[in-house]
Amino acid sequence: MKKYKHNIDSEIAYTHLFSKKKQTLVAALGVTVGIAIFIFMNSLMNGFEVSSVESLFKSTPHLRIYKNDALSKSLVVSTDSSKINLISNPKITSESKKIVNPIQLLKLIKNEPEVVGVTPSVSGNVFYKNGDSEVAGRISGVVIEEQNAMFNLQSYIVDGHYSNLSDYQNGIIIGVGIAEKLNLKVNDNLTVTSAMGVNKLMKIVALLQTGNANIDKTLAYVNLPNAQQLQKQNPSYITDIYVNFKNYEQTKSYISKYQQLTGYDIEDWETANAAAAAANKMRKMMAMAISMSIMLVAAFGIYNILNMTIMEKLNDIAILKALGFSGKDIVKIFVTEAIIIGLIGIAFGLVLAVILINLMSNMWVGGDVGFFPIRVFPKYFGIGIVFGLVVTFLAGYLPARKAALLDPISIFRK
């Protein structure tokens, strides 16, 4: 009986769309706005999130391995009553802050699959002096290339280049706060005096500015050997090992593993920055809640406008059914229309989202943030497309199916 397949369903769908271009465009625009705002808001939240996390990890590693100060035991009680109990003054043991055999340990950690960066560090308290003026601070002996890889040091350098430190054995990178107080600039010399009484004349190779005044006024980076000498220690002296993981969110689950692996104290970034970590968590929840609400609002908007477009065609549906089109045909016609409107809307939506993101990324915030930290996250564009297609499909399918189930006469009678 059925010799030809004329694809009349699609033909009707296209005619509906093209004969009412304005209406089609308005419906597509509804989708556009929904999709664009969905992508834009998610990119906004995520950009903010990424920038907050980045600023948190400017100075904090995901995991810090160190040895805490240990007190000598003040009372050794003998179990044998004939022996004498030993009492001594409690004091910090001389070996306390040192990590034993750090080279071996670094190698061990580096071989773990989840680790992306590991670097040793020696820190100590010092005075920076220039002539009569002096500033107290904390000096950090680092392997500068590794340090840069982990903390993206160069992004905070405002004058000079971080790699100058490896060129000058006696180089030093100081915070802009110190430089301001001591009236110093790049290529000037300054004297560093450690708590051990060691003096060193060092040459400033770069200035760094993290935006955190506390750090900028106290912190300086030198090469590892210099820091060791300032502490009067040999080249195997390491106070901290910094570890970064592929996914910082899993740090907590690695703590016990690294405790067993190294035998030293472990501090993860959440413990080190409890307030920042809590704020981070809160932001994530907020972002999720906002993202969900936007999705809901956008979905409802899209559904509404498409639903209206179909309800206007209710009479046509009844006519088509009277002519022998089945419920399936009706659903096919209107789902085709919805999907085409959806595709047009999504395409415009993606463009609009890129424009909005570009506008936003040109907004100057200032501070250490600079421009607003928003960029094109492909992930959200992907989600936006899928979300748009699902919603437009449902917005076409549900009302069309409802109409398709009716007897044509019950539509005419209304």
Place this chain on the structure above:
Amino acid sequence: MTHSNIILSAKGIGKYFYEPEKFKVLTDISFDINRGEFVTMIGKSGSGKSTLLYLLSTMDTEYEGNLTFDGENLTQQTKERLAVIRNEKIGFVFQFHYLLPEFSCLKNVMIPALKLGEYSREEIEHKAYKTLEMLGLKDQALKSASKLSGGQQQRVAIARALINDPKIIMGDEPTGNLDTKNTSIVFDIFKQLTSEFNQTVVAVTHDNDFAKASDRIIEMADGRIVG
């Protein structure tokens, strides 16, 4: 398919309207219509003749009783099957034309045939032109359906009902909007279809002359057949 001469058979048909309140529109309607018969249904407004016609046309499926059409029990069919039957075997002309306003007249006529898919697009187009010509609308074929006068639209709707060579053509006052000349054209077409092509016509009408000229009149009053 049976070779019985009866094309359409109604047994004990009853139908209620529920709004604004429960009301029995049709009571115990039974009749047979033979192949090639030209039947008109008459009766006052509210006698239930249009309602009955909609039931016969399968566009309304809420009723009591049993309908058999071309050897097939309609009452038990799924909506999908009923749609196929409407497309293939039933041509319906509404009181109001009910054309699809976005399409040209020609396309409106072609749509049921394109859906059926028995002929190629060219054949369908040719046939649609011929049918429109027969109804005096050849010049209007490519105009948008919404640009025509009421009478012209009505004739396009008749052409649409005829395009698939249906076994039965049903009309709810198919000539209600037509002048005398066009009414007689339509009447002659219906007469020709029944006598020459053995197609069946069932039409609801208020036009007594139209009814008198048909093969058989079913008269209705208060939801019952009275003659």
